[in-house]
Amino acid sequence: DAGVIQSPRHEVTEMGQEVTLRCKPISGHDYLFWYRQTMMRGLELLIYFNNNVPIDDSGMPEDRFSAKMPNASFSTLKIQPSEPRDSAVYFCASRGTGYEQYFGPGTRLTVT
C-alpha cells in the first residue's frame, strides 16, 4: 500500500491567499484525521471524519478553516484567507478497524 498521500508537500503563500491541502487516505480506512503541528502548540487535532462524515471539528481554529471529505479516498483542508499564524506542518492520518493511526508525510505551510 502507498500509505497516506498528502499534497503539496510544501506550500508558501502570501497572507490573504486561499490555501488547499489534500489528502488521500489508505484504501479501506474509514477514519480520517487532520492535525496541525507547531512548536508552540504541539500536535493538535483539527477535525476527523468517519465514513466521510465529520465527527468532531472542535479543533478547527476559526471560520477561516474548512474541511471536506467528498468520498472515501479524498479529503481537503482549506484555509481562506490565510494568515502568518497558520504557518505549521499539517498532517493527515487515517485509521482502519484497529487503533493505529497512519500519518501522511505532512504539508509544510508557510504564510508570509
Add this chain to the structure above:
Amino acid sequence: QQPVQSPQAVILREGEDAVINCSSSKALYSVHWYRQKHGEAPVFLMILLKGGEQKGHEKISASFNEKKQQSSLYLTASQLSYSGTYFCGEWTDRGSTLGRLYFGRGTQLTVWP
C-alpha cells in the same frame, strides 16, 4: 484535555536506558505511543489497553497503570535510531471507537554515540 509528558527532553549515550512518563487527569481507556523522527511523520509504536498491560516493541516497552492514570515508556539499551520525539496519546472515550486521541506535547530523546 491533554496528557502531560515528562521529561520534556532526554539526552542519552548509546546503550543507556530512559523512561518517559505520561499522566492524565482523566480516566483512561487506552494509551497510545508514537515516535516522530526529525522532519518525518509520527509513527505508531504501541497501544496499551486498561488493565496494567505491558507491551514491547524492539527494546522499547511500556506499562499502563489505569488507577494512577499513568503510562510509562521504557527504552532499554538505547540505540542511535531511537532518537526522536515520543508522544503519548490518551483515549478517554470508553468503549467507543469514535473517540478522539489527545496527544501530549512530546518528549525529545537524543541518543549520542
